[in-house]
Amino acid sequence: MQRTPTESANKMTHPQTAFQGTHTTFSTGFLAKKRSAVFKNTLPYQLHVLRERGYFEAYDHKWEFDPERWPIGDAQYHLFWESDIAKWIEAACYSLYERKNEELVRGIAELVDMLRANQHEDGYLNLHYTLMEPGKRFTNLRDMHELYNAGHLIEAAIAHKEYFRNSDLMKPILKYVDLLCATFGPAEGQIRGYPGHPEIELALCRLFELTNNPKHLALARFFLTERGNPAGVDGKHYYDWEAEQRGERLFERPTYFPTRRAYSYQQAHKPLLEQHTIEGHAVRAMYLLAGLADVGQTSGNDDEIGPYCDVLTRLWKNMVEKKMYLTGGIGSVDQWEGFGIDYSLPQSSDEGGCYAETCASVGVILLAERMLHIAQSGKYSDVMELCLYNTVLGGMSCDGLQFTYTNQLASSDGALSERKKWFNCACCPMNVARLLGSLGGFIWHAYVHSPYEVSIYIHLYESASLFYSVGLMRVVQLEQESNWPWEGKVKFNCKITGKVSVDIYLRTPSWATGWTVTPMLPTIVTDRGYLKLPAKWLAKHSEFCLHVPMQPRLVSPHPFTNQNVVAIARGPLVYCVEDCDNPWVDDHFKSLIFDEAACLTETRKVDEVTKEEYVGITARGQFRFVETEEGHLPGQEMAEVVVEEEEEEEEERPATKARTTPESPVKELHFVPFYFRANRPGKGHMRVGLRKA
Amino acid sequence: MQRTPTESANKMTHPQTAFQGTHTTFSTGFLAKKRSAVFKNTLPYQLHVLRERGYFEAYDHKWEFDPERWPIGDAQYHLFWESDIAKWIEAACYSLYERKNEELVRGIAELVDMLRANQHEDGYLNLHYTLMEPGKRFTNLRDMHELYNAGHLIEAAIAHKEYFRNSDLMKPILKYVDLLCATFGPAEGQIRGYPGHPEIELALCRLFELTNNPKHLALARFFLTERGNPAGVDGKHYYDWEAEQRGERLFERPTYFPTRRAYSYQQAHKPLLEQHTIEGHAVRAMYLLAGLADVGQTSGNDDEIGPYCDVLTRLWKNMVEKKMYLTGGIGSVDQWEGFGIDYSLPQSSDEGGCYAETCASVGVILLAERMLHIAQSGKYSDVMELCLYNTVLGGMSCDGLQFTYTNQLASSDGALSERKKWFNCACCPMNVARLLGSLGGFIWHAYVHSPYEVSIYIHLYESASLFYSVGLMRVVQLEQESNWPWEGKVKFNCKITGKVSVDIYLRTPSWATGWTVTPMLPTIVTDRGYLKLPAKWLAKHSEFCLHVPMQPRLVSPHPFTNQNVVAIARGPLVYCVEDCDNPWVDDHFKSLIFDEAACLTETRKVDEVTKEEYVGITARGQFRFVETEEGHLPGQEMAEVVVEEEEEEEEERPATKARTTPESPVKELHFVPFYFRANRPGKGHMRVGLRKA
Known part of the structure; x- marks a missing residue:
């Protein structure tokens, strides 16, 4: 059953469902091309991988530990297997709206059967505790991933039910x-615990949206409010109590805990309402x-x-202003795949770490x-755009068949x-696949205040269309057509039928030096990064156009990051240099000094x-190199190499010429979008931020 | 028994003994004033602390765990108690050469009795395993400190025997x-293990110097060569095997281990000869x-x-060029009190860490x-000087009664x-006390090639004297007189009696812009940072003078540190700004931009x-501030505040005026030597490296 968007502005509609409601x-x-790569290549490939890596055997209980075939090592990666399967089912369901594919339909059915066959009598459903540690369910909420998996299973069940309109997966999941x-x-008699890896909270809210069963919202709320309680059970933090029950010793701690009881890893170091900085994984x-936002918005209380x-706003602010990379990546620390201290944002492993996990940026988009x-407010959609166009799209190769897990801003010998x-x-x-599959719910929001009153916020520009119906009549039909992010022109066509009053709000990106709308608006009303096109004006102008100048600009991280670098951006895209365009490089562009007077074309x-x-962007100038001669004591002044003025020569030094000595400045640098990196053969040298003079 | 320096250049004389040999x-x-503070104030105070903190009760077995009196917490600090006592005895013995003190003599005697009374029948001597974990000796070489303590006991015994000329301490220690x-x-049947905390290696070499007992050198060599053996016992790394014997579990690991089996903490991740970078604690x-150098030099093999x-040279090079702060501090990582990756040298905790432990710089001096x-080579003595004048002397207050453990280059709210x-x-x-006590062995080296042929290398300048005797006759007597580091003039008087041929080598500091010697030398012979004064010239010039210009200079760390800062140095001293001289500061000088065109006086x-x-140094210029306004997205250009040219005004803005807005540039900055910081009342705001424009 596809639904029309009749929710009030207060009541939450999740994007995974909203894109169906708006028929986007x-x-x-x-973005359509990226989605197409996912639908055509990624999803069939991922199904193939699930088979190859033994998931099917495992659920058939024919699985045996075979490090050669499944090199899973210490960390017991089958912990997450339900989540992998669930996210694939979810992504595959989204893809079917746009592109029918019998192979995917069969794969979904097979996986659903497999999950059903593995459900316990009482509804429990988790492979690890069925196969590897039977009898120990729910004894290690801190480290194991039962509730995380359950969350993804719920989301898969929703996607499955919404597409197939049956309860084959929803029924067993509701039982669980x-x-x-x-x-x-x-x-x-109940367990006063909560998941080490949150996810189920937002999934339960999405489920409540469908079921209206108050138990579902209540459980999400319990997980959120109990989290970080210093005296949850017997006067102890739940994870302390739980560890004691397991007989864990004083100096036992998971690999990702830098210190004992490092519960900030799980954002459980204190109650959520008392948290003032974004920490941990x-x-x-x-x-x-995202779950916290959902409980508040869903309850409407x-x-x-x-x-x-308050919590969301201050943690978002801390993250975006002090813990986010130029690319939208978050998390600089490898050990806990997460946030470092404020302004600690090195570009690469060899400079102190840069994790910027693809999933984390998917998470930023969910939260935004x-x-x-x-x-x-544009401050949220600007970040959503930043993450999508750089870290998330950069997480997948152009053909959709290769991936990155971390998205460092510079390579090094140890991390090409x-x-x-x-x-x-x-x-x-899987996360990139399901986000791109449901992208129609992110690019715009339609708030239907009544059947005759609609506001549409357009967050991202792309060639896409939506419509909104009353009964069988399409009363609003909106199309945008654009070659974004390459061109800044977006053509709109908005057809309104009947008595509907529609306001449209166009995002005016904070990176833009200006914008114009044609035909001209009589008065400009902007609010927090959105330009209002009032119903009256729209009634007269069904076709209009937004023009945003797209040109390269130089951007820098905050000085407190101690990253004395400059990067090139253009529109929402951040750029980087790669060795395949600049083959003289031999040190990952680490010693290169950017010439801020360079001419960009x-x-x-x-x-x-x-x-x-x-x-592509070419910078022409005098690009010199830091002197890296060895033998200096710590306190010596490191002079930059003095470059003798060369005689004027008509013929420019080709950019591909090998750099033999740092004394010869490079005269051309070639930049490509960061998302596009590592798609062509090369040595794996890449950098976003280049050293300032 | 005081000895004359008759060792060959190859045979090692340790500085703790050498200062007696040269009668320095x-x-x-x-430096004399700093020594005086230690002798008059520090040593009596430290004896008092030993009493107050329960050491005496402990060795009387009257000790009980009392967290209020002795808040020792988890980490069982009594682990190190022998080392505290031993280092105090050692330092106190050195002090007695210069300044008689009955209180110290009584303290030494009392502590020696106490140690003797606690020795086991078989020679074993360790309080922790006597009192807290009887029967478990030598079961945890990795984490506990038995052999480290033993090393310090050996060094104490040597100092005690050399000063008191009895074996009251040496005898029980030799038994141990x-x-x-x-x-x-x-x-x-022997344990194939080695200490988690090295120290005993160098102590055993020093003992061998005294005893000539080959067992002592052999044990030091065994500890060094077995270290890091991946298959030491039963095909396993000794620390793995040992942990297994203790029943340690897979995920049990000490607090300071960032990851499992992080044996680089103890420099035991691989055999010493295979190590190419300096790592760990x-x-x-x-x-x-230092122990490795000792075994090589002592054996003469x-x-x-x-x-x-080869190992020493490459690890020294890695340390000095890539892992040492401007101040000579080493170790940027708090968790393991040690080295980070190459060029990772943040100035403060709030920028990613700065440990620079006082003891570590004492260690650099021992190694140098x-x-x-x-x-x-001056590359070693330059670093020795750098560490001594900044990190080591900075580890103690002017009165010798307060201390620093870490020596961060900038304060923050969390680490004033x-x-x-x-x-x-x-x-x-204790480490600062014993180093200053034995400083006479570090400031110069006298190599006595034969009774009639002596070379003297002068590494550090100070008012001090040495003499060298044959029998009862002083054949070489050398004095230097200087107000170093405040003035760069050093007057020498070298009296040579009889047929002794003496060459003197004067260190010419690498930070110096030049130097002159008067009277003029006919020819200048310099070698690796030392100026040779040949015997023939010295025979004619018993009085001569070295002049080194002392003026402020700007220094910067290597660009790869991403510390885009400039600091002031003068001679061997690095300077810092403190709030007591610059009371307008409210952010630890973090947002201050240094004006490189400033005039220094x-x-x-x-x-x-x-x-x-x-x-003191005053910089006069236009010191502006980084804009720290909030609300920026990651990719926005952070513009520096544009400063409007103020109208010329005769009256300068007083430096003590409160900084109300970053728009008003500060016009005067007052700098004090880094070692002198935190000696006066203030808010605890301090910084060495100031942001470049």
Whole structure:
């Protein structure tokens, strides 16, 4: 059953469902091509990987530990297997709206059968505790991933039910959720625990949106409010109590805990309402906060909404202003895949770390979409765009068959810029697929205040269309057509039928030096990064156009990051240099000094290998190198190399000439979009931020 | 028994013994005053602390755990108690050469009795395993400190025997060493282990110097060569095997291990000869390498010396060029009190860490002194001077009664610039005391090639004298007189009696812009940072003078550190700004931008509170501030504040005026030597490196 968008502005509609409500379709734009790669290549490939890596055998209980075939090592990666399967089912369901594919339909059916066959009598459903540690379910909420998996299973069930309109997956999952609702909570005999890896909170809110069963919202709320309680059970933090029950010793701690009881890893170091900085594992933090936003917005209870919004706003602010990379990446620390201290944002492993996990940026987008419901402000959609166009799209190769897990801003000998076919912990590839599959719910929000009053916020520009119906009549039909992010012109066509009053709000990106709308508006009303096109004006102008100048600009991180670098950006895209365009490089561009007086020119390109169309940028100037001569004591002044003025020569030094000595300045640097990196053969040298003089 | 320096250049004389051999005395210079503070104030105070903190009760077995009186917490700080006592005895013995003190003599006697009374029948001597974990001796070499303590006991015994000329301490310690020699080694039934915290290696070499007992050198060599063996016992790394024997679990690991089996903490991740970068706990690394140098030099065996020198040279190079702060501090990582990756040298905790433990710089000096025996090169003595004048002297207050443990280059709200009366882990205060006590062995080296042929290398300048006798006749008497580091003039008087041929080598500091010697030398012969004054010239010029210009200069760390800062140095001293001279500061000088065109002037000062005489530096210019306004997205250009040219005004803005807005540039900055920081009342705001424009 597809639904029309009749929710009030207060009531939450999740983007994974909203794109169906708005009947959003993509046509021929940049994002459409990325979605197409996912639908055509990624999803069949991922199904193939699930088979190859033994998931099917495992659920048939024919699985045996075979390190050669499944090199899972210490960390027991089958912990997450339900989540991999669930995210794939979810992504595959989204893809079917746009592109029918019998192979995917069969794969979904097979996986659903497999999950059903593995459900216990009482509804429990988790492979690890069925196969590897039977009898130990729910004894290690801190480290194991039962509730995280359950969350993804819920989301898969929703996607499955919404597309197939049957309950083949929803029914067993509801039974599992019943078990969870009975097991966890504050009552006598219930477990007063909460997941080490949040996800189920937002999933339960999405489920509640469908079921209206108050138990579902209540369980999400319990997980959120109990989290970080210093005296949850017997006067102890739940994770302390739980560890004691397991007989864990004083100096036992998980690999990712830098110190004992480092519960900030799970955002459980203190109650959520008392947290003032964003800490720990970045993906967990994003999912958790998305869940917090959901509980507040779903309940519509002001007593919840107020304090939750305070937490969300201050943690978002801390993250975006002090803990986010130029690319939208978050998390600089490898050990806990998460946030470092304020302003600690090195570009690469050899400079102190740069994690910027793909999933974490997917999480930022999930959270930004929630924040936009709390306050329609460009500060959220700007970040959503930043993450999508750089870290998330950069997490997948152009053909959709290779992936990155971390998205460092510079390579090093120990961490080349490269893509992998798969990962032991395979969260990211599926996450990109399901985000792109549901992207129609993110690019715009339609608030239907009444059947005759609609506001549409347009967050991202792309060739796409939506419509909104009353009964069988399409009363609003909106199309945008654009070659974004390469060109800044967006053509709109808005057809309104009948008595509907429609206001449209166009995002005016904070990176833009200006913008114009044609035909001219009589008065300009902007609010927090959105330009209002009032119903009256729209009634007269069904066709209009937004023009945003797209030209290269120089950007720098905050000086407190101690990253004395400059990067090139153009529109939402951040750029980087790669060795395949600048083959003289031998040190990952680490000693290169950017000439801020360089002349930047852009060129439309079509890459021969990937067929990717993009705008390349060339910088022409005098690019010198830091002197890296050895033998200096710590306190000596490191002089930059003095460059003798060369005689004027007509013929420019070709950029491909080998750099033999740092004394010869390079005269041309070639930049490509960061998302496009590591798509062509090369040595794996790459850098976003180049040293300032 | 005081000895004359008759060793060959190859045979090692340790500085703690050498200062007696050269009869070095200090008169009225800067270092003499620091020594005086230690002898008059620090040592009696430290004896008092030992009493107050329950050491005496503990050795009387009247000790009970009392967290209020002895808040030692989890980490069982009594682990190190022998080392605290031993280092105090050692320092006290050195002090008695210069300044008789009955209180110290009584304290030494009492402690020696106490140690003797606690020795086991078989020679074993360790309080922790006597009192807290009886029966478990030598079961955790990795984490506990038995052998480290034993090393310090050996050094105390040597100092005690050399000063008191009795064996009250040496005898029981030799018995303990016999037990260790029997217990550890490669033979059947021996433990194939080595200390988690090196120290005993260099102590055993020093003992061998005295005893000539080959067992002592052999045990030191065994500890060094077995270290890091990946298959030491039953095909396993010794620490793995040992952990298994203790029943340690897979996820049990010490607090300071960032990851499992992080044996680089103890420099045991691979055999020493295979190590190419300096890693782990900084103090351990320094003691270990000093021990390695000692075994090579003491044995005089070329097969050892060659490979050991290769290791020492490359690890020293890695440390000094890539892992040392402007101040000579080493170790940026708090968790393991040690080295980070190459060029990771943040100035403060809030920028990613700065540990720079006082003991680690003491260790650098111990190692530098060894390196100078391997190759007389200014690159070692320059670093020795850097560490001494900044990090080591900075580790103690002017009155010798307060201390620092870490020596961060910038304060932050969470880690103010301040001194403490004591530390739970109290290694640093005693270490500064014993280093200053034996400083006469570091400032110069006398190589006596034969009774009639002597070379004297002068590494550090100070008012001090040495003499060298044959029989009862003083054949060489050398005095230097200087107000170093405040003035660069050093007057020498060298009296040579009889037929002795003496060459003197004067260090010409690498930071100096030049130097002159008067009377003029006919020809200048310099070699690796030393100026040779040949015997023939000296025979004619018993009085001569070295002039080194002392003026402020700007220094910067290597660009790869991403520390885009500039600091002021003058001679060997690095300077810092403190809030007590610049009281407008409210952010630890973090947002201040140094004006590299500023005019620097120096002023002789006498501080009212501490009576410290020093040269202060004032910089006059336009010092602006980074815009720290909030609300920026990651990719926005952070523009510096544009400063409107103010109208010329005769009256300068007083430097004490409160900074109300960053728009008003500060016009004067007052700098004091880094060692002098945190000696006066203030808010604890301090910084060495100031942001470049």
